[in-house]
Amino acid sequence: MNKIWIIAKNTYKQRIRSSTFLLITFGLPLVMVVAGAIPIITELRGELPDIGYVDETGQMVELDAVEVEGETLSLAAYRTRETAESDLKSGEIAGALIFPEDYFKGGTPLYLAAEEPNEKLKDGLSKMVRKGMFADSPSWQVDRWEEKANFTYLAVETGKSISEGPAVFLRVGIPIFLAFVFVLAIFTGANQMGSVVVMEKEERAMEMVITSISPRELISGKVFGMTLLSSTQVSIWILAASSAVFLFFRDDLIGKSIAMPWEAMIWAVLLCVPGYFLFALIGAGLGIIAGDMEQARQLSGMLGFIGMGPMYLMGVVVNAVDGPLAVGLTLFPFTAPTLSLFRMALTDVPTWQLAASFLILILCLLGSIWFVARIFRVTMLLYGQKLTLKQILQALSASGGMELKAVKEQNV
Amino acid sequence: MTGNDYMLEVNNLRKQFGEVEAVKNVSFSVKKGEIFGLLGPNGAGKTTTIRAALDIIKPTSGEISVLGGPMTEAKKSRIGYLPEERGLYEDMTLIDTLIYLGQLKGLDRNTVRKRAEKYLKEVELWEVRERKIQALSRGMNQKAQFVAGTMHEPELIIIDEPFSGLDPVNTRIIKNLLFRMRDQGAAIIMSTHQMVQVEEMCSRILLINRGEGVLYGYLSEIRDRFASNAVEVDLTGELDQMVGVDQITSRNGGYRLVLADGVRPETILQRLVTNPDIVVKRFEQNEVSLDEIFVKVVSGDQKPDEQETAV
Numbered sequence: 001m002n003k004i005w006i007i008a009k010n011t012y013k014q015r016i017r018s019s020t021f022l023l024i025t026f027g028l029p030l031v032m033v034v035a036g037a038i039p040i041i042t043e044l045r046g047e048l049p050d051i052g053y054v055d056e057t058g059q060m061v062e063l064d065a066v067e068v069e070g071e072t073l074s075l076a077a078y079r080t081r082e083t084a085e086s087d088l089k090s091g092e093i094a095g096a097l098i099f100p101e102d103y104f105k106g107g108t109p110l111y112l113a114a115e116e117p118n119e120k121l122k123d124g125l126s127k128m129v130r131k132g133m134f135a136d137s138p139s140w141q142v143d144r145w146e147e148k149a150n151f152t153y154l155a156v157e158t159g160k161s162i163s164e165g166p167a168v169f170l171r172v173g174i175p176i177f178l179a180f181v182f183v184l185a186i187f188t189g190a191n192q193m194g195s196v197v198v199m200e201k202e203e204r205a206m207e208m209v210i211t212s213i214s215p216r217e218l219i220s221g222k223v224f225g226m227t228l229l230s231s232t233q234v235s236i237w238i239l240a241a242s243s244a245v246f247l248f249f250r251d252d253l254i255g256k257s258i259a260m261p262w263e264a265m266i267w268a269v270l271l272c273v274p275g276y277f278l279f280a281l282i283g284a285g286l287g288i289i290a291g292d293m294e295q296a297r298q299l300s301g302m303l304g305f306i307g308m309g310p311m312y313l314m315g316v317v318v319n320a321v322d323g324p325l326a327v328g329l330t331l332f333p334f335t336a337p338t339l340s341l342f343r344m345a346l347t348d349v350p351t352w353q354l355a356a357s358f359l360i361l362i363l364c365l366l367g368s369i370w371f372v373a374r375i376f377r378v379t380m381l382l383y384g385q386k387l388t389l390k391q392i393l394q395a396l397s398a399s400g401g402m403e404l405k406a407v408k409e410q411n412v
Numbered sequence: 413m414t415g416n417d418y419m420l421e422v423n424n425l426r427k428q429f430g431e432v433e434a435v436k437n438v439s440f441s442v443k444k445g446e447i448f449g450l451l452g453p454n455g456a457g458k459t460t461t462i463r464a465a466l467d468i469i470k471p472t473s474g475e476i477s478v479l480g481g482p483m484t485e486a487k488k489s490r491i492g493y494l495p496e497e498r499g500l501y502e503d504m505t506l507i508d509t510l511i512y513l514g515q516l517k518g519l520d521r522n523t524v525r526k527r528a529e530k531y532l533k534e535v536e537l538w539e540v541r542e543r544k545i546q547a548l549s550r551g552m553n554q555k556a557q558f559v560a561g562t563m564h565e566p567e568l569i570i571i572d573e574p575f576s577g578l579d580p581v582n583t584r585i586i587k588n589l590l591f592r593m594r595d596q597g598a599a600i601i602m603s604t605h606q607m608v609q610v611e612e613m614c615s616r617i618l619l620i621n622r623g624e625g626v627l628y629g630y631l632s633e634i635r636d637r638f639a640s641n642a643v644e645v646d647l648t649g650e651l652d653q654m655v656g657v658d659q660i661t662s663r664n665g666g667y668r669l670v671l672a673d674g675v676r677p678e679t680i681l682q683r684l685v686t687n688p689d690i691v692v693k694r695f696e697q698n699e700v701s702l703d704e705i706f707v708k709v710v711s712g713d714q715k716p717d718e719q720e721t722a723v
Contacts, residue, residue, distance in 0.1 A: 204497050
């Protein structure tokens with residue numbers, strides 16, 4: 001174990017200093033934050049243009065302005081739709097809100113403008129409706145309407161309450177977020193195992209190293225090292241995401257008890273940890289099979305494609321979240337972690353399915369340990385050669401450490 | 413010599429890759445405190461023999477005893493290996509590489525630091541310890557690999573072409589280190605094509621050709637066995653024929669005399685010095701070099717069964 005730890009530590013140390021790791025770890029959340037923030041900033045910074053309105057109901061109190069988030073939305077009343085449209089065309093006003101005659105019988109107000117209103121303007125228009133149309137109502141009613149309607153949902157079977165707001169966001173968001181994090185970790189960590197193994201072979205240090213440790217210790221050390229690296233990366237992402245969620249919902253979170261989706265989080269650990277190891281080991285196996293770095297990257301790309309599989313199938317799965325495809329992919333070891341988490345966000349996944357998925361994953365993991373150790377033991381001294389299917393089968397079926405003929409041909 | 417003095421014993425080693433028999437019934441042993449030469453042409457089976465001895469590949473049949481018994485994971489820390497296919501981690505600094513590889517050999521961090529300092533100073537690499545491996549010259553790299561493979565002071569050292577890429581000064585540094593390790597009791601197996609180094613350093617050798625051990629034993633005995641019954645002389649005067657000499661050939665301004673069976677060189681010397689027409693300037697028994705023996709055996713001048721030499 002000590003030697004595995006030495007290899008893991010060295011792998012971790014070498015990789016964590018690489019510019020690729022730093023770029024992905026800190027760059028990716030930054031890109032996501034910036035991408036997410038741009039529309040919000042645009043909306044917040046949106047200006048409030050002058051608006052005209054036409055009250056065809058004759059019930060509205062005349063308003064010349066309303067306050068929106070500390071800013072003033074100037075309003076101009078028009079008697080007819082034509083005059084409002086005329087001023088709109090000439091640029092006097094940026095938009096015209098028409099209250100149809102049948103507004104109180106279900107008619108829909110019409111907003112005429114060249115551009116879609118931003119969020120701030122939409123708030124202003126809503127406020128204008130409440131103030132103008134329901135001016136006769138008591139002020140407390142108007143104030144109440146201005147607040148968002150908050151509901152409490154109570155599950156009949158369990159009696160557990162689920163409040164709207166952060167709890168719902170967390171119940172749905174956490175499993176989906178963890179699924180995305182898992183896929184990213186596969187891409188940036190486990191998927192790199194092939195390159196790690198090829199590099200070890202290409203640097204010709206292999207033969208010296210394996211007279212210090214066993215091939216199994218070497219592969220285990222590399223896998224643990226990459227796992228540590230991914231854990232660091234995932235921790236940074238989770239910390240960043242948690243901070244963002246806290247800042248966004250701080251008023252709803254401080255001093256309140258929020259029901260966390262603990263069950264989903266426990267299943268996430270149970271499925272994602274062996275799932276990660278499975279991808280890492282298969283990645284290592286592909287690195288062994290690949291002759292050089294380019295081939296390793298190509299094969300790793302295929303593995304990444306499998307890891308991304310559930311993302312492509314999201315549309316189908318959402319439409320039939322408990323359908324046979326969804327269940328099948330929950331049990332399939334390479335899609336199990338991601339798909340189980342997606343489904344847990346949308347429905348109550350039966351425990352037997354999750355348990356079966358976990359067991360299948362563990363069995364596959366044990367099989368892949370055997371596969372990778374076997375193939376590595378036999379082919380570790382092949383440099384710059386891609387293994388053929390025949391050679392792989394030969395390596396797997398060979399008894400008692402029979403080495404490939406290619407090793408002999410390469411170096412006697 | 414007791415069994416415990418043998419650091420490596422190989423008996424009837426056979427290794428088959430598919431239908432190719434790379435090593436055929438090779439046997440040899442290496443003692444404590446000796447430098448043993450493992451020789452052979454390219455593709456003869458040396459590397460396969462070494463890899464089988466180190467448990468990197470499994471033999472098809474035969475027995476291998478390393479440090480007094482079968483190879484175990486624990487014994488790996490008592491073995492040093494510098495393979496033919498070698499390299500170090502290009503992106504790591506020299507000192508970090510040595511610390512990493514030293515720890516894998518079971519040394520703790522403090523010891524490995526001290527040893528790294530000691531050996532790097534000896535091979536004159538201490539000043540470049542913080543340099544990345546990729547920035548080292550070929551000779552530096554070679555010395556760094558030597559340190560990586562031996563700084564844990566193993567009891568059994570196996571080195572493949574230890575002097576390739578080294579200038580005479582650095583060759584001398586490595587040679588002296590190997591002599592010191594031998595004197596401290598290590599058994600050293602050296603695989604090389606540099607016969608001059610083997611002649612200087614090795615007490616015993618095994619020559620493998622086409623997977624078979626064709627010459628095995630003390631170097632001096634093998635030399636005696638291959639020594640031709642001939643002498644080289646430089647003299648003034650003419651030498652056409654002589655009693656007791658089968659063949660006279662002119663060579664580098666002198667003569668090479670092949671003596672008849674049963675004729676001793678001393679007899680010929682006496683006849684030469686008593687000949688008034690001749691003045692002898694140099695008289696030397698014609699010794700065969702290891703290089704010549706190697707070429708002779710490998711090119712098939714003599715069959716293996718004629719060359720067996722008992723240890």
